[in-house]
Amino acid sequence: MRDNPNRLGTEADHLLQGSAIDRSRPLRFRLNGREVSGFVGDTVLSAVLASGIDTVGKRGGVPLALSAHHAPAITFTALARDLQRALPMERTPATDGADYVTLARRQKRSALARLLRRGGESLGLDLDQPDPLPRPWLGMPGEVGPATDLIVVGAGVAGMAAALAAARRGRRVVLIEAAPRLGGHARLFGTQEGEETPDHNIARLAELIGTTEAITVLTSAEVFGLRPGVVRLHQVEVQDGAPAGRIIDIRAPHIVLATGTLELLPVFPGNRLPGIMGTLEAFDLAHHYGVWAGGSALFATSSSPAYRLAMLAKDAGVLVPRIIDSRPRPQSRFIEFSKAYGITLASGTVAASAARGPKRQGLLLRPRLAMEGFSQPEPVQLVDRVITCGGWQPDLTLWHMAGGESAWNAAHARLEPRNGPPGIALAGSAAGWFTRRACLASGDDAVDALLGRERHPIDDPLIDPLYETPDGPAPIGDLPEADGPPAFLAAGQHYLERPRPVRSRWPGWLPFAPRQTGWSLADTPQPLALADIVSGVQLGAIPASSAGIVAQERVAMVGIADADYGAVERPATALPLPPPYLAGRFAGAELWVVRPGEKRMLEPGTLIHADADTTDPLHAIGVVVRNINGTAIVLVAGAMGQMASAREPGRAIGVQLVAPYREGMDLAAALGSGAGAP
Amino acid sequence: MTETPIDFAIIGSTPLARLVAGLLASAHGKSVVFSGESQSGYRLPRGIDLSVAPLTRPHSWAMLKTGLPETLRLLSRIGGRGAWSRVDPVFFAGGAAGKEALAHMRHMALAFGHGAEPVPASLLGSGREGLLLRDAVLLHRPTLEAGLDAWLVQHKVRRLADDDRLEVRGDGSAELVAGDARIAIGQTVLADDAAIIGHMRAEEWPALLGRQVASTIFTEPTQAIVSPVTCHLDSGLTLVQRQDRGITAMGPGSIDPFAAELGDLLGASRAFRQAGQSSYETLVTADAAPAVGRINGVGPDVLAGFGPTGAFFAPLIARWLSGTASAAESAWLGARLVDRMTNPSMVAEVGTP
Secondary structure (H helix, E strand, O other), X not given: OOOOOOEOOOOOOOOOOXXXXXXXXXXXXXXXXXXXXXXXXXXXXXXXXXXXXXXXXXXXXXXXXXXXXXXXXXXXXXXXXOHHHOXXXXXXXXXXXXXXXXXXXXXXXXXXXXXXXXXXXEEEEEOOOOXXXXXXXXXXXXXXXXXXXXXXXXXXXXXXXXXXXXXXXXOOEEEEOOOOOOEOOHHHXXXXXXXXXXXXXXXXXXXXXXXXXXXXXXXXXXXXXXXXXXXXXXXXXXXXXXXXXXXXXEEOOEEEEOOOEEEOOOEOOOOOOOOEEEHHHHHHHHHHHOEOOOOEEEEEEOOOHHHHHHHHHHHOOOEOOXXXXXXXXXXXXXXXHHHHOOOOEEEOEEEEEEEEOHHHOOEEEEEEEEEOOEEEEOOOEEEOEEEEEOOEEEOOHHHHHOOOOEEEEOOOOEEEEOOOOOOEEEOHHHHOOOOHHHHHHHHHHHHHHHHOOOOOOOOOOOOOOOOOOOOOOOOEOOOOOOOOOOOEOXXXXXXXXXXXXXXXXOOOOOOOOOOOOOOOHHHOOOOOOHHHHHHHHHOOOOOHHHHHHHHHHOOOOOOOHHHOOOOOOOOOOXXXXXXXXXXXXXXXXXXXXXXXXXXXXXXXXXXXXXXXXXXXXXXXXXXEEEEEOOEEEEEEOOOOOOEEEEEEOOEEEEEEEEEEOOOOXXXXXXXXXXXXXX | OEOOOEEEEEEOOOHHHHHHHHHHHHOOOOOEEEEOOOOXXXXXXXXXXXXXXXXXXXXXXXXXXXXHHHXXXXXXXXXXXXXXXXXXXXXXXXXXXXXXXXXXXXXXXXXXXXXEEEEOHHHHOOOOEEEEEOOEEEEOHHHHHHHHHHHHHHOOOEEOOOOOEXXXXXXXXXXXXXXXXXXXXXXXXXOOHHHHHHHOOHHHOOOOEEEEEEEEEXXXXXXXXXXXXXXXXXXXXXXXXXXXXXXXXXXXXXXXXXXXXXXXXXXXXXXXXXXXXXXXXXXXXXXXXXXXXXXXXXXXXXXXXXXXXXXXXXXHHHHHHOOOOOHHHHHHHHOOEOOOOOOOOOOOOOOOO
């Protein structure tokens, strides 16, 4: 455990011991030259976090947390220049003896600093660089994947139910899951009365899938491109003992998107400092890998499942001094249990801001009571980490990529799907369902909808709000200070911030005082994650009525197989003479061959005037239309032998109309025989 | 319940639509209702506002040249420092027709005293020719839109509320239904493509106007291109690169082929990733020239086909709509009526696909 300071112990009986790892089989690998310890079953990311590295690097001088949503790509040290071999930390299994480097530029440090910081908690990446955490596979072509009738993206309970339903209906299915295992996130949300437990439910479905020949399962496979009829994914597989990535295009007439929900980030200054993590990711890391940093954790939430994690953490020996909840008077079975656990609860309270603790130890979180128009700062809390939850947003990223529509639901403060493209259906919480029962049923229903079969109503048995308060909108904390840590809108690879007030020593009414610039998301040269858009709506930057169309416009789209159009070829067509934009320009004009008064090639566009003194283009009598084999063809109203003036930049050249132009005529002869010929 | 009739309903979301609405109210004393969305701060743009365009007609250049100072004074007053900037746009082409058009544009620009220089092929790619026009004016829509909206309020232009309904009639008049009130409107102006597509009845559709699918792609920062504003005549694709090097590309075609076109144009050295994309319908005129007015003198007025220069014609259009345009202005617009003959067109401009 000395090498894994952030790994929970197994002495006490608790549920966060790490169901995916085998603690009897330790392993070691290197990352950026640093030795990292883990266990068989770890991912590179979980082992790195367990080893005490919790920071990616600095952006604007502020350290940002390492997480599954914000992690650099890695590659083998020996293949550092081969971007084709890049791997995602969060989907790459940890293997003994591997030697990796991160695919990102590191911060410059002095030799002394390097010496002193060696073994520190940061990967030391420079996040001020453009595209600081590249993922090269997003721009690579895919190989042809397995033939299938139906694709299910997401192997949570809804996706697994959809895959089994499609197989029962005689279809070949490819089930794609980004995580290394099936199951999704149902475990965090617990069990309603009369339901089997999530663990039983997931195990039963996974076993059925394992014995169903018609279903091909791809795990550690993330879909990043989708159009009707085709998906593009990046999968990490272990080949000959070493992880390797591949990009696959899979085609099918039917696609079920069971992509689950995204956890929203409360917006407050310092909300991405190391030590701050979302409830879902904290639960996943603890449940699957036994990873938990620090001995104390404060929870800041607007959703009840965070209370469940708080209790699980307390069972595992973590001190939970307080749970703050932005909802004024929340009710939940989880809340009642938390009270019984002796956890202090503060409702109507948001995380106003966060900063690093003294000597970079822990976090200072400033809560603020914000309820019914009343606002008051609460005493600062010093804790090892802060677990946040800003509510949940159906993950419609791929839905939008495929052309699906969505609209804002004010009651739930989230985007919900509307009309979709043909051949694609949503299932589970991505479709907006809340309960596990509904998610399971929606898997079947999505398949029926796609196959044109009879559909059945879905029961989503929500507990009465009197007893289970619905999620609140993602809490909004204080405005970031001009020189303080930023307040990010989402927890991902992009860094959209809430605007800061402009600091000025001049009163705002002075004409030269710096102005607060408007917040133009249209000018933000990065895709907007769904969480950015939800926060943007809450901050008033995006009208709720436009949230859906903005989400569709700003999804990070990549070109995939159907879109490989190759180089653009334009067939050569005959040029009209004169071109249409000269029609009617000069009354009674015709095409003439002209002879310049000096040896010079007249450019197309050169204006012809009656004499050298006239320069007003409105009074031009003609124009050089084209140059054919060095001979100027002019559109002009004139007569054989007429003299005129061609206005070239800065000078006039005398020209003479020598012959009417006819297609195919002998231009040299015309010039030689025309009026005034030598 | 009836209220005092309103002179004009202006429908559209572009700076041209807002400027026409505001000028009719502020400069010509008309009562105006405006129906348009304020989305420039968060939606992808469908066009740009630039004081130059692929124009070859001297009267068009003359109108732009004389109207520009007036428009700039107005825009500076309304939108402040950030509403516009000077740029040196580059127009370029690889095809013979495009190259020939560039030559005509260059001579016309020079004839009107506008700085115009050829761009070396080394900056554009093999086989391409380019034309750089100096000191053009580029409007910054997100900044300007906020100023324009405040200006409309200042001049008592009524903004269509969410619950209001505007019924455009076949004769061009309209009725505003606001709660119990029904307000007669003398004349409707469909001031951008979306307004025309949304309100023009099929049986009244002008033969001059064609609908085409167009796209906008917004890229993450990539390598610098030859100019902050470039326009490819062969494809009709316009690129705007901002200081952070993100590119907004607009042009005809649905998203995937448009992305391929963009990749082809930017070349392998400027790999780009999409930060946003949208597809929509635009209008093109058969002869690539602007279209104004009503069909056979009846119906709503349309404003279409101005390309990037629409906002810079706004004072002229407002004068024309209010009956105070000069003879030259009336002649220029009169030649560009929406029901004009196009075979041949006496006002055709450089067309793009």
